[in-house]
Amino acid sequence: MLNIVLFGPPGAGKGTQSQKLIDKYNLIHLSTGDLLRSEIAAGTALGLEAKKLMDNGLLVPDEVVIGMIENKVKENPHAAGFIFDGFPRTVPQAQGLDKLLQDNGTEISCMIALKVDDEELTKRLLLRGQTSGRPDDQNEELIRKRVEEYNTKTRPVADYYAGQGKFCAVEGIGEIEDIFQALCKQIDSLKEKQEEKK
Ligand code: ADP
Numbered sequence: 001m002l003n004i005v006l007f008g009p010p011g012a013g014k015g016t017q018s019q020k021l022i023d024k025y026n027l028i029h030l031s032t033g034d035l036l037r038s039e040i041a042a043g044t045a046l047g048l049e050a051k052k053l054m055d056n057g058l059l060v061p062d063e064v065v066i067g068m069i070e071n072k073v074k075e076n077p078h079a080a081g082f083i084f085d086g087f088p089r090t091v092p093q094a095q096g097l098d099k100l101l102q103d104n105g106t107e108i109s110c111m112i113a114l115k116v117d118d119e120e121l122t123k124r125l126l127l128r129g130q131t132s133g134r135p136d137d138q139n140e141e142l143i144r145k146r147v148e149e150y151n152t153k154t155r156p157v158a159d160y161y162a163g164q165g166k167f168c169a170v171e172g173i174g175e176i177e178d179i180f181q182a183l184c185k186q187i188d189s190l191k192e193k194q195e196e197k198k
Contacts (some may be wrong), residue, residue, distance in 0.1 A: 001106045002027060002081030002191065005088065007158060008114035009150045010143070011121040011128070012172050013179065017114070018085045020180050025187065030072050031085040032065045039068075054136060057145030059089060059153060066096040073104060081109070089154045094161070110190050111161040112183060114172030118147060 002025060006014045015031065022029045036054065039047030050060045065087055073082065088094040101107050116124075122143055129137030136142055161167040170182040 001079070001109070002187070002194070003084070003101065003106060003109050004081070004187065005084045005108060005111040005161065006114070007111050008116060008172060009118075009121055009154075010146045011124040012114040012116045013124075013176070014085045014114065016176060017180060017183055018083050020176075021083055021183060021187070024184065025081070027081045027083050028072075028076050028079045029083050029085060030069060030087065032060075032068060032087040032089070033085075035068045035072070036060060036065075055142075057136060057142045057149060059149055062090055062092045062096065065089070066093060066100070069097065070100050073100060077104075088157055089150075091156055091160050094157050108161070108164075108166060109194070110166050110168060110186070111158065112186055113158060113167070113169040114179070115169050116172040120173060121147065 004021070004027070006018055006021075008014055015033075018029045018031065021027060036047070036050045040051050040054075041047070046064065050064065053060050069084070069087060076082075084097070088097050098108065122140065125137045125143045126140065128134065129139075136146065158167055168186050170179065170186060172179060
């Protein structure tokens with residue numbers, strides 16, 4: 001299986017690139033942000049709780065997102081692989097994901113980070129806020145809070161995968177197509193290594 005964690009701060013382009021990657025590699029896209037927004041739209045108890053935190057730029061509790069991901073992984077036993085987008089965002093989430101995948105006889109193949117600087121991120125998020133209607137993208141203070149959460153809680157997740165020899169990064173600024181090609185190059189070399197092991 002090809003299980004990729006697409007990593008990067010809010011606004012790095014994870015959603016855009018995930019869409020392209022799932023088409024090319026026939027993977028299932030699991031975005032905790034999207035899953036949480038559909039819970040909110042459906043007005044579930046989980047959605048109501050999550051909304052309070054999301055509206056303040058804060059992370060939703062680890063158990064909540066791990067539970068959502070677990071359901072989705074179990075719903076797709078025959079998948080060729082998954083792209084995890086916006087998850088894991090904390091080290092405990094990464095540990096939870098490792099355990100979950102292990103219980104399902106698989107593992108993370110690689111984390112690929114999209115490198116984008118803070119200034120470009122704020123610009124992109126405010127622009128997205130104008131069209132997407134996402135409340136967390138319309139306020140500069142809230143964006144800063146999310147980037148702060150990312151810097152303190154999420155950045156260490158990269159070290160977690162680096163420690164397992166499963167981390168790589170590509171430049172996240174430039175043409176969408178060029179960034180996509182850089183990601184494909186990483187994934188293709190990963191697939192080759194998987195083939196060699198067989
Ligand atoms: P972005 O990548 O632009 O921050 P997302 O759609 O991934 O957007 O996430 C939006 C919000 O949803 C986050 O700011 C956070 O409140 C919540 N969220 C999403 N994924 C997680 C997660 N894995 N753990 C905790 N909270 C999450």
